Amino acid sequence: MEQKRVMGRRDFLKTTTTGLGGFAYLSANLTRPPDAPDKFEGTRVLGRTGIRMPIVSMGVMNTDNPQLVRAALDAGYVFLDTAQGYQRGTNESMLGEILKDRPRDSFFIATKASLPKDQTTGGYGPDATEEAYTKKIDTSLKSLGLDYIDIYHHHGTWTRGATLHGPILSALQKAKQAGKIRWIGVSTHRNEPEVVEAATDSKVYDVALAAYNFRQQHAAEVQKAIARAAGAGLGIVGMKSMGGNRGGAYASTQIDARACIKWVLQDPSVATVICGFTTFDQMTLDLAILKDLTLTASEREQLRKASLAAGLYCQGCGACVGQCRQVLPIPDLMRAHMYLYGYRNLVAAQDLVLSLALPNTVCGDCGACPVACTNRWNVSERVRDVIRLRDVPTSFFA
Amino acid sequence: MKTRSTFVAVLLAFVLWGGPSLAAGATPFAFPAMDGWTLAGRLQVFSPDMLYEYIDGGADLYLKYDFEELQVIEYRKEKMSVSAEVYRHRDADHAFGIYSQERVPSADFLALGAQGYYENAVCNFIQGGYYVKLSSENTGSDDREILLAFARRISQELPAQTALPAILSAFPSDGKKPNSEKFIAKDFLGYAFFHSGFIADYDRSGQKYQLFVISGDSPDDARAMLGQYLKQIKQEMNLAEGTYELKDPYQGEMALFWKGKYIWGTMKVTDPGLRSAYLKQFEGILIP
Numbered sequence: 001m002e003q004k005r006v007m008g009r010r011d012f013l014k015t016t017t018t019g020l021g022g023f024a025y026l027s028a029n030l031t032r033p034p035d036a037p038d039k040f041e042g043t044r045v046l047g048r049t050g051i052r053m054p055i056v057s058m059g060v061m062n063t064d065n066p067q068l069v070r071a072a073l074d075a076g077y078v079f080l081d082t083a084q085g086y087q088r089g090t091n092e093s094m095l096g097e098i099l100k101d102r103p104r105d106s107f108f109i110a111t112k113a114s115l116p117k118d119q120t121t122g123g124y125g126p127d128a129t130e131e132a133y134t135k136k137i138d139t140s141l142k143s144l145g146l147d148y149i150d151i152y153h154h155h156g157t158w159t160r161g162a163t164l165h166g167p168i169l170s171a172l173q174k175a176k177q178a179g180k181i182r183w184i185g186v187s188t189h190r191n192e193p194e195v196v197e198a199a200t201d202s203k204v205y206d207v208a209l210a211a212y213n214f215r216q217q218h219a220a221e222v223q224k225a226i227a228r229a230a231g232a233g234l235g236i237v238g239m240k241s242m243g244g245n246r247g248g249a250y251a252s253t254q255i256d257a258r259a260c261i262k263w264v265l266q267d268p269s270v271a272t273v274i275c276g277f278t279t280f281d282q283m284t285l286d287l288a289i290l291k292d293l294t295l296t297a298s299e300r301e302q303l304r305k306a307s308l309a310a311g312l313y314c315q316g317c318g319a320c321v322g323q324c325r326q327v328l329p330i331p332d333l334m335r336a337h338m339y340l341y342g343y344r345n346l347v348a349a350q351d352l353v354l355s356l357a358l359p360n361t362v363c364g365d366c367g368a369c370p371v372a373c374t375n376r377w378n379v380s381e382r383v384r385d386v387i388r389l390r391d392v393p394t395s396f397f398a
Numbered sequence: 399m400k401t402r403s404t405f406v407a408v409l410l411a412f413v414l415w416g417g418p419s420l421a422a423g424a425t426p427f428a429f430p431a432m433d434g435w436t437l438a439g440r441l442q443v444f445s446p447d448m449l450y451e452y453i454d455g456g457a458d459l460y461l462k463y464d465f466e467e468l469q470v471i472e473y474r475k476e477k478m479s480v481s482a483e484v485y486r487h488r489d490a491d492h493a494f495g496i497y498s499q500e501r502v503p504s505a506d507f508l509a510l511g512a513q514g515y516y517e518n519a520v521c522n523f524i525q526g527g528y529y530v531k532l533s534s535e536n537t538g539s540d541d542r543e544i545l546l547a548f549a550r551r552i553s554q555e556l557p558a559q560t561a562l563p564a565i566l567s568a569f570p571s572d573g574k575k576p577n578s579e580k581f582i583a584k585d586f587l588g589y590a591f592f593h594s595g596f597i598a599d600y601d602r603s604g605q606k607y608q609l610f611v612i613s614g615d616s617p618d619d620a621r622a623m624l625g626q627y628l629k630q631i632k633q634e635m636n637l638a639e640g641t642y643e644l645k646d647p648y649q650g651e652m653a654l655f656w657k658g659k660y661i662w663g664t665m666k667v668t669d670p671g672l673r674s675a676y677l678k679q680f681e682g683i684l685i686p
Contacts, residue, residue, distance in 0.1 A: 059455070061455050061456065061458055061459060062458050062459055062462060063588075064499055064580065064582070065587070065588050067588065067648050067649050068588045068648075071588075071648050083454070083455060083456065085453065085454070085456050086455070086456055086459070087459065087499045087500050088500040088501075088502070089502075090499070090500065090502065114454075119442060119451070119452065119470075120439075127535070155454060156454035156455075187454070187455075189450045189451075189454050189455070190450070190451065239455070240450075240455075276458055278462075278584065278585040278588070279585045279588050279589055279590045280588045280589065280648055281589075281590065282590075316451065335448060338445075338447070338448075347426065348443045348445055348467060351441060351443050352443055355440035355441055355442075356440075357440075
């Protein structure tokens with residue numbers, strides 16, 4: 001199969017000194033006449049990094065096939081996204097083997113790591129030290145076999161507090177000063193607006209990698225947060241464009257990956273989207289987006305139908321937190337409701353409900369429920385539904 | 399509301415009757431008590447759509463391996479802590495698959511479940527459709543023994559399936575790198591039509607290559623996969639059981655053999671004699 005090289009990788013990596021000027025360039029291209037797709041170059045500038053890169057990039061997390069990565073780099077992909085946690089570090093070491101034979105200025109790489117967080121509060125404990133995070137950075141450098149990493153993301157935060165955790169920011173800043181990393185990033189898969197806002201306010205982060213897709217009930221909030229971040233000079237990288245795995249069993253509606261990627265890229269704040277392809281055909285099809293970002297009529301219809309189906313599950317936006325007069329853990333209860341009615345998993349639903357240490361009387365004397373769900377769900381009704389599992393003996397499910 | 403009440407009642411009836419809330423064949427798992435250790439925090443349970451909350455972008459790969467449920471608990475004893483994660487996948491092959499993606503061939507392997515290993519405050523093993531991941535903090539010089547005690551106790555709570563996938567025995571041993579075998583659940587070799595397959599790394603006199611086996615659902619399924627592959631690499635020919643010497647545009651020298659529901663082959667083996675020998679060795683095990 002002949003691979004069409006869309007453009008040279010080194011061409012993408014030419015830096016510009018006019019980062020914000022890049023957005024003007026993008027805007028001009030996004031409003032180009034539809035009959036002139038060939039003039040679209042398919043690159044954008046990643047915020048204050050000044051790096052011009054293709055609007056589609058490779059997320060390596062789903063593959064252990066080095067030939068796929070090599071083929072992607074040969075075909076025109078430049079930006080590779082991995083993480084220390086992917087395949088317990090073997091994803092980084094696989095990339096190290098591939099990249100050692102390539103000129104350092106022919107690719108751009110981001111990796112990421114976190115430290116253990118409290119899964120309930122999302123906050124860090126006393127063990128989340130600067131020293132511990134510095135070890136993470138050094139481990140990534142060793143696994144990748146590189147002298148420096150282009151972007152190091154503080155991985156998977158969902159609260160302002162964790163995003164601004166001092167010891168980790170300090171470790172990242174010192175690594176940047178030492179030349180171990182070029183830019184500091186943050187990645188977030190939920191409660192993205194709060195994280196991106198915190199990253200913008202921090203004056204430390206250069207890049208934000210955020211879940212962003214048409215299925216998010218809070219997509220407008222994500223859009224607003226990343227627009228502010230981009231305006232402040234942060235480079236914005238989109239991920240989870242399909243809102244789940246690539247058309248897999250858990251995507252509520254089957255949809256073409258390219259429609260989802262294009263949807264994200266209609267937002268000029270987004271410099272590039274991480275695509276988690278696992279086949280050579282997907283690699284080629286995703287790369288074709290560089291040539292034309294226009295959503296076809298068919299793709300628009302797929303997005304419309306999938307959007308309608310997206311309201312079935314709690315999006316984890318966190319907007320309800322703190323609204324309940326009884327201070328009930330509403331996101332957890334909505335998750336239990338999803339286990340029960342979405343997945344028909346009574347065991348998981350009951351386990352979760354019992355673990356929440358709820359008061360004896362729930363939703364009893366409140367009158368009108370003040371909780372406003374972004375899904376427009378009747379939260380109190382769902383809470384009352386699911387807490388009845390407390391009354392079922394656990395032995396029924398054993 | 400009434401509809402949902404009815405739904406719950408019907409589900410409960412299923413449970414009482416014996417209907418599954420777990421996948422068919424799956425055995426309910428509960429974390430055991432450990433002498434001298436207390437549970438810290440609550441049990442956390444993650445379903446497929448919520449796995450991102452726990453392992454972020456790493457969840458994608460677990461979903462490819464038909465992940466069904468994760469249970470997480472933390473044990474504590476004074477300053478020591480052990481975190482236990484039990485991932486349930488659709489079957490033993492898929493549990494092996496995700497385990498094989500994460501194991502490091504140089505690890506300290508143990509007779510634990512179907513296979514396990516210890517490495518730097520981590521002890522992981524598979525047993526049946528379960529993938530168990532243990533990690534410790536502040537356990538000092540006793541770390542290995544502590545994690546092994548947890549692993550053995552948790553193993554007792556899991557189904558007694560302690561064998562690796564049988565198809566792994568078909569891989570010729572000559573040149574095979576120990577513990578390099580993997581099960582790829584989807585898009586095997588980067589092609590969607592090869593729905594899954596087993597692959598292992600070889601190193602013989604400095605020459606590195608890979609051998610693989612694809613098990614179709616039936617002979618017709620294997621035939622269809624082979625036909626699609628030949629079309630993909632633009633080397634269409636009449637299909638018949640036997641050997642195919644091919645040049646894959648992405649992966650170089652390929653030698654395939656199709657027989658029955660199996661397709662097996664070599665990748666980047668340049669010596670024709672060695673290719674032929676390997677293909678015959680596979681056949682001797684796969685097609686007795």
